[in-house]
Each structure stands twice: as structure tokens, then as C-alpha cells.
Amino acid sequence: MDQATAQDSDELTVGEDFTDQVFAGERWSGRKFVDCRFTDADLRGLVTERCEFTECDFSGADLGDSRHHGTALRTCVFSRATLAGSTLSSCTLMGSQFTDCRLRPLTITDTDLSLVSLGGADLRNTSLAGLRLREANLVSADLRGASLRGTNLAGARLNGARFEGADLREAMLDASALVAARVTGAKVDMSLAIGFARAHGLLVDLGDED
Template sequence: MEIENGRTYTDENFNEINLYGKELTGCRFEGCSFLSANMESSMTRHCCFSGCNFRAGRFNASLHENSAFTNCQFEYANLFSAAFNQCKMQGSSFTEANMLGITVTEGDWSYTSLRLNSLKGVNFGRVKLIKADLYKCNLQKAVFRGADLSGAVLAYSNMQGADLRDAIINGIDFRNIELKGVRLDVMQAAIIVCSYGAVIE
């Protein structure tokens, strides 16, 4: 099936579709299946994907601007060097996805499941990550300056050398997190100490 810009598609089957290098603008997809789809080097602008399944899809070097991928499944997808600019990703799952080298520019990644992923060095500056699941992620040297991490799950994650300055970190349990070399501001340091049960007077 050929995808036309500006159209709405509901419960359609796009499994294994080849969208290599294609540009999608103003499209809306609801409950569609994109299993093993090839979206390498593709571009989406002002598109909305709701409840879609991208399992094992290929997004290498793709670019997404002002698009939404809400409550979507990206299990085992390859997102190597993909870029998401001002995108809304709420509720989407990236379990076992390859997210090495992704670029994230602002946007809303709240309630996403990113657990067990390697996000080393990714810049999440000013990104909303409210209650995101980052369990056991490799977050070494990741940047969260100005991000909202309220209530995020970071248990057993490796945050060595990460930058949390100016980020909102309320509601995070910092026990069982590798914090060696993490950059903090004074208020954040107090919040982390309190998460260990200390009382600051």
C-alpha cells in the first residue's frame, strides 16, 4: 500500500513496508502495524502514530520532527543514529531496541519504557521524562540538564559521569544507582541524600 501525505490510516497492515528515504508529512496512523518495516533514512514531519507496532523495524539514520509516537511498540527495533526533534513519545516501549547514537531534541518522553537500553552519552536536555522507566540503563555521560525526571525509575542504572544539573529529580529513589562522577547542583545533592534516609536540618 502506498502511503499518501496528509491522510489518516486506521488498523492498517504495513508490515515489511519499504519506506527507505521517504518523507511523510501530516499523516496520522492509529493502531497500524509496521512489523519489520524499513524506515532507514526516512523523515516524518508533523505525523502522528498512535498505538502502532514497529517491532523489529529499521529506523537507522531517520529524522522525525514535531511528530508523535504515543503508546507505540519499538521492541527489537534498530534506531541507530535516529533523530527525534520536538517529538512526543509518551507511553511507548523501546525494550531491547538498539538506541545507540540517537539524538533527542527536547520533546516529551514521559511514561516510556527504555529499560535495559544503552543510552550512553545521549543528550536529554530539557526533555520530559516523567515516570520514564530507565531501569538498568547505561546512562554514562548522558546529559539531563533542564530535563524533568520526576518519578523516573533509575534503579540499577549506570549514571557515571552523567550531568543532572538543573534537572527535576523529585520522586526518584537513588539507592542502587551508580552515581560516580555525576554532576549535580546543590539542591539536587540534598534530594539525593534524603533519598538515602538522611534528615537535613
């Protein structure tokens, strides 16, 4: 089958090893994979729609310039993987782990990143606006200049994260979580600014008390 030809299948694939295989430029729709290995696979330019990957290993895989719509990548491992130039829309990556990955530039919209591990990730100038990052691990992540406007960061771990110049307006998070982060020059709304000040032990005078 030609690589550019769409491959539609509702068949469930379990425990297969696709290490080093080439799927560059293919189109997958409705395919389901559980506990499969895509280690060092060439997935560059892959297009998926409504696919499901559960507990799959993408270590060393090249997903550069790939496009994914309505696809679920749950509890998957991405170690030293490349996603630069990729696009994810209306997807879920719940519980997946990213370690030493090349992520920029990344276009990601209407996607659930709850419980995702992005510790130490380079996400500078990336738009994560409006996404769900509940209980995500962002320890030591580099989010300088990133847009997190309206992002749900409830319960996220932010120790050592860099938010210099980032847009945090309307973000949902416990302001005290930012105490251990670097936030110089970050844009915040009044509610977050007050919460942040109080988390640093300041007594905020709102002018409505004697």
C-alpha cells in the first residue's frame, strides 16, 4: 500500500514490536494499539485521526511534522523522541511521559494533558492556552514566553519551572505553586497577583477594610 494512502481499521493491535519500522507519511484512522513498541520508528509526517495508543513506547521515535486529530495517547512513553513541527488537536495525552524530547515548534489545541510528565521539557514560546494540565509534572520545565492563558494547572507541580515572560492570565492554579517557580516578567491577572503575594506572606490591602 502506498504510504500516503489512508489506512482505516478498527482492529486492536496488542503487544506488537514496531521497533525501527518506517511509517513515514502514512495516514491512520481509527486504529488501536495497546502495549506496542514504536522504539526508534520513523513516524515522520504520520497523520492519525481518532486513533488510540495505550501504554505504548515511542522512545527514540521520530514524530516530526506529524498531525493528530482526535487521537488518544494514554500513558505512553516518549523518551528522546522528536515531535518538532507536529500538530495535535482535540487529542488526549493523559498520563504520558516526555523525557529529553525535542518538542519545539509544537502546535497543540483543545488537548488534555492531565497527569502528563513534562519535567525539564523545553516549551519556550509554545502556546498551551486553554489546555488541561491538571496535576501535570512541570518541574524544571522551560516555559519562558509561553502562553498559558486560561490553562487549567490545578494541582500541577511547578517547582523550578521557568515562566519568565509567560502569559498566565486567567490560568487556573494555586498561586502558592508558583512560589518555587521563576516568574519574573510573567503576565498575570489581579486574582493571581493577589494570591501570589499572599503566598509570599504579604498582607494585601484591597482598600475595603479599615
